[in-house]
Amino acid sequence: xxxxxxxxxxxxxxxxxxxxxxxxxxxxxxxxxxxxxxxxxxxxxxxxxxxxxxxxxxxxxxxxxxxxxxxxxxxxxxxxxxxxxxxxxxxxxxxxxxxxxxxxxxxxxxxxxxxxxxxxxxxxxxxxxxxxxxxxxxxxxxxxxxxxxxxxxxxxxxxxxxxxxxxxxxxxxxxxxxxxxxxxxxxxxxxxxxxxxxxxxxxxxxxxxxxxxxxxxxxxxxxxxxxxxxxxxxxxxxxxxxxxxxxxxxxxxxxxxxxxxxxxxxxxxxxx
Amino acid sequence: xxxxxxxxxxxxxxxxxxxxxxxxxxxxxxxxxxxxxxxxxxxxxxxxxxxxxxxxxxxxxxxxxxxxxxxxxxxxxxxxxxxxxxxxxxxxxxxxxxxxxxxxxxxxxxxxxxxxxxxxxxxxxxxxxxxxxxxxxxxxxxxxxxxxxxxxxxxxxxxxxxxxxxxxxxxxxxxxxxxxxxxxxxxxxxxxxxxxxxxxxxxxxxxxxxxxxxxxxxxxxxxxxxxxxxxxxxxxxxxxxxxxxxxxxxxxxxxxxxxxxxxxxxxxxxxxxxxxxxxxxxxxxxxxxxxxxxxxxxxxxxxxxxxxxxxxxxxxxxxxxxxxxxxxxxxxxxxxxxxxxxxxxxxxxxxxxxxxxxxxxxxxxxxxxxxxxxxxxxxxxxxxxxxxxxxxxxxxxxxxxxxxxxxxxxxxxxxxxxxxxxxxxxxxxxxxxxxxxxxxxxxxxxxxxxxxxxxxxxxxxxxxxxxxxxxxxxxxxxxxxxxxxxxxxxxxxxxxxxxxxxxxxxxxxxxxxxxxxxxxxxxxxxxxxxxxxxxxxxxxxxxxxxxxxxxxxxxxxxxxxxxxxxxxxxxxxxxxxxxxxxxxxxxxxxxxxxxxxxxxxxxxxxxxxxxxxxxxxxxxxxxxxxxxxxxxxxxxxxxxxxxxxxxxxxxxxxxxxxxxxxxxxxxxxxxxxxxxxxxxxxxxxxxxxxxxxxxxxxxxxxxxxxxxxxxxxx
Numbered sequence: 001x002x003x004x005x006x007x008x009x010x011x012x013x014x015x016x017x018x019x020x021x022x023x024x025x026x027x028x029x030x031x032x033x034x035x036x037x038x039x040x041x042x043x044x045x046x047x048x049x050x051x052x053x054x055x056x057x058x059x060x061x062x063x064x065x066x067x068x069x070x071x072x073x074x075x076x077x078x079x080x081x082x083x084x085x086x087x088x089x090x091x092x093x094x095x096x097x098x099x100x101x102x103x104x105x106x107x108x109x110x111x112x113x114x115x116x117x118x119x120x121x122x123x124x125x126x127x128x129x130x131x132x133x134x135x136x137x138x139x140x141x142x143x144x145x146x147x148x149x150x151x152x153x154x155x156x157x158x159x160x161x162x163x164x165x166x167x168x169x170x171x172x173x174x175x176x177x178x179x180x181x182x183x184x185x186x187x188x189x190x191x192x193x194x195x196x197x198x199x200x201x202x203x204x205x206x207x208x209x210x211x212x213x214x215x216x217x218x219x220x221x222x223x224x225x226x227x228x229x230x231x232x233x234x235x236x237x238x239x240x241x242x243x244x245x246x247x248x249x250x251x252x253x254x255x256x257x258x259x260x261x262x263x264x265x266x267x268x269x270x271x272x
Numbered sequence: 273x274x275x276x277x278x279x280x281x282x283x284x285x286x287x288x289x290x291x292x293x294x295x296x297x298x299x300x301x302x303x304x305x306x307x308x309x310x311x312x313x314x315x316x317x318x319x320x321x322x323x324x325x326x327x328x329x330x331x332x333x334x335x336x337x338x339x340x341x342x343x344x345x346x347x348x349x350x351x352x353x354x355x356x357x358x359x360x361x362x363x364x365x366x367x368x369x370x371x372x373x374x375x376x377x378x379x380x381x382x383x384x385x386x387x388x389x390x391x392x393x394x395x396x397x398x399x400x401x402x403x404x405x406x407x408x409x410x411x412x413x414x415x416x417x418x419x420x421x422x423x424x425x426x427x428x429x430x431x432x433x434x435x436x437x438x439x440x441x442x443x444x445x446x447x448x449x450x451x452x453x454x455x456x457x458x459x460x461x462x463x464x465x466x467x468x469x470x471x472x473x474x475x476x477x478x479x480x481x482x483x484x485x486x487x488x489x490x491x492x493x494x495x496x497x498x499x500x501x502x503x504x505x506x507x508x509x510x511x512x513x514x515x516x517x518x519x520x521x522x523x524x525x526x527x528x529x530x531x532x533x534x535x536x537x538x539x540x541x542x543x544x545x546x547x548x549x550x551x552x553x554x555x556x557x558x559x560x561x562x563x564x565x566x567x568x569x570x571x572x573x574x575x576x577x578x579x580x581x582x583x584x585x586x587x588x589x590x591x592x593x594x595x596x597x598x599x600x601x602x603x604x605x606x607x608x609x610x611x612x613x614x615x616x617x618x619x620x621x622x623x624x625x626x627x628x629x630x631x632x633x634x635x636x637x638x639x640x641x642x643x644x645x646x647x648x649x650x651x652x653x654x655x656x657x658x659x660x661x662x663x664x665x666x667x668x669x670x671x672x673x674x675x676x677x678x679x680x681x682x683x684x685x686x687x688x689x690x691x692x693x694x695x696x697x698x699x700x701x702x703x704x705x706x707x708x709x710x711x712x713x714x715x716x717x718x719x720x721x722x723x724x725x726x727x728x729x730x731x732x733x734x735x736x737x738x739x740x741x742x743x744x745x746x747x748x749x750x751x752x753x754x755x756x757x758x759x760x761x762x763x764x765x766x767x768x769x770x771x772x773x774x775x776x777x778x779x780x781x782x783x784x785x786x787x788x789x790x791x792x793x794x795x796x797x798x799x800x801x802x803x804x805x806x807x808x809x810x811x812x813x814x815x816x817x818x819x820x821x822x823x824x825x826x827x828x829x830x831x832x833x834x835x836x837x838x839x840x841x842x843x844x845x846x847x848x849x850x851x852x853x854x855x856x857x858x859x860x861x862x863x864x865x866x867x868x869x870x871x872x873x874x875x876x877x878x879x880x881x882x883x884x885x886x887x888x889x890x891x892x893x894x895x896x897x898x899x900x901x902x903x904x905x906x907x908x909x910x911x912x913x914x915x916x917x918x919x920x921x922x923x924x925x926x927x928x929x930x931x932x933x934x935x936x937x938x939x940x941x942x943x944x945x946x947x948x949x950x951x952x953x954x955x956x957x958x959x960x961x962x963x964x965x966x967x968x969x970x971x972x973x974x975x976x977x978x979x980x981x982x983x984x985x986x
Contacts, residue, residue: 021544050520050521050524051517051518051520051521051522051524051525051543052521052525052543052544053524053528054525054528054541054546069541069546071541071544074521078517079517079521081488081517082484082488082517082518082521082543085480085484085543085544085545086543086544087544088544089544089545
């Protein structure tokens, strides 16, 4: 408490703290992507997130150490209005959809719009189409390939995360034949990629289950973020931008902490 | 893609693979959902549209939370509460989330006290939000408490580690609502914790959660009144119980926090921000840290995004939150005319801008330190529950590392169950520290409370009444002029954090100087004997012997010269000062803590002797010609076995309870490292002693040395 605080701050390995938020419809695999990235693990039966989970991961990019502070938000509709507090002051966002659910891409687009309108103007946004393992051909199949009900009748945004049907669907390896796998795909790579390009987003197709593409998401984000700028604008180990606002930010408005759209810069960068 | 990144081929980013700190809450067993029908488990399957907001009845049963999650939550807080003003019944506690543990029921009297404590009285502006705190003793269980074994309590629930009180952090909102009869709705969200020493942390938490909660609740219930939210059966997935998703999300965040480790700085993720919180070590004093790289570093102002109000502010300058300090600087609260109090982050927006402070000078602050130290009852009168409560919180912390032992109430009201006890009678209990906004309490107490600190003067009061400290007591300690000059200079520049740091460091020095003679005397007390047979006993602190020691060695506490006392001419003012302290509850708390520490050391030494002592020597004497009574031997065998069992249990509880160190108890030296094998060693000793006993029985008079194997230990 009385120790000089300045000295250790200049150590070369001082990590750059990057606040990153995951957004997307329920059950698209946000938590699984984070789990893969942070613990290199996968759980088929991931429980739904309440509010938002918080994880950190340190990575090295060239000579810099990056500490991702990851807010993995709940996709459920009832937590929808909580999301601004997670993306405020975030330097990066990963918007996740499910390649087997076209509705989830539409939901992702509304997230992108909201971010571009209300989040930090310099925020780096990555669009990630998850669950590509479900649409990849798989070698060993012992199961007839029927498109499961989960893919077809789950179009409206439901409130569920890993429902039993979805879990069955996530066991994509067993789905088998190429044709059947491809038929599960509801969002083509081209369509999503084009949208991402239009809106200036990074784009990836990922599988939290196999790990495909997951690290790349975070790598490309790390490359695109102005790390030096963040480093310069934060003070000391405890001073990441997102954190500095920890006390000042939400408390600042007193009774009416401002999550209002009206107050934020209206700025529709994306026409989609 | 891997191109210019690190050298690991498979993954482009070079993982440091630290276990993520803090780890996410342990996932409930997959089997527990989604089809679970037990009431105990959280209804995670939200496809069922029956998330039953109605469960939140006045009985306090909100949606149940997964046991593992609520256990982790309880390391930090007990629950959240919703209180609203019901036009027919008055303040009403409507919801507790999660339901309190069965060992800590909230009887109706406690619920009522919480309800009344959470809707402030007094002359508050008609609309807006107010944050403040209260403290209410946990009612004693009426039944027979039973004999407590030494360790039984150790493994008890988290809330037992508190100070026997509930600490409420209130976010009170008063809004115009023409739909209601009185035209206003009055509601509070309350964070209830058992931890007494973290007001800085919990104030920060609530200042984030409070506004979000009410905003979210409003939007998710489509602007309807709270009552309809409660009974909105059809809301389905819209809100999880009357609490709304915000409190639920907050609870899950808190349950994912790391354990409370005294003496460390913890990063606590909370609703989208990471709070860096410095947890004090035991009752050690804290003061605000100077902002790192002060002068060069610019405060980052977020632009364009949400929360446009983010601006350089008192709290933004100090990103690390000292957990034990109230959010508003002491020097700001006590200054003559707080310049920007109404606009500061730390105070609610409601403070009128024309507010004047109590104008407590540095010298008066020293007097306040003395009054607190000596256990004098003080009444704080405030126009605003927050300011008064924060002053109370500051005052009781001024004598750290001495733990203030009196009853303190940051927000005291006439409906409190202790109202008569604390305000009635001719003399208040010693070391009582009340803050009130109610003129009735002021008039009740103005004759009986010897010291009244007025932060506020009501409009209807007589013109002669002024703000400040009303006390007949004269200050004993001398003012250090250079410190005073520095403090005043910082205050003059509006640098209240720096002023606070100076003040608190100075008072910590004074407290240490004050304690030095007591510590010196304590060190001379004889420790108990070193025999294996007798466990350590407590020491006796005799005031007269202490005074002799004090006379002999003196004290470095800088006192003002004073006239000799006429009533007791033989004692000096220094001695009277110490005698007064010895009669105060604070002395008892200091002595208790000191004894605990010494006792731990003594006990540790005793256990070492037990586990490593030469039993053969104890049994037969150095020359091997002595003997022990059979009963004596049995007793020692029994003690060894008991101590072994206790060691096992200590080990178990320190492993299974992730948060064994609590703020109130410093990590005891016995509960780590070598404790692991202590139980084993003690059991071995017991076995050895038994075989020695058998040996002595069997051998009769001829004690042979020939049993060999067991005798080669020294």
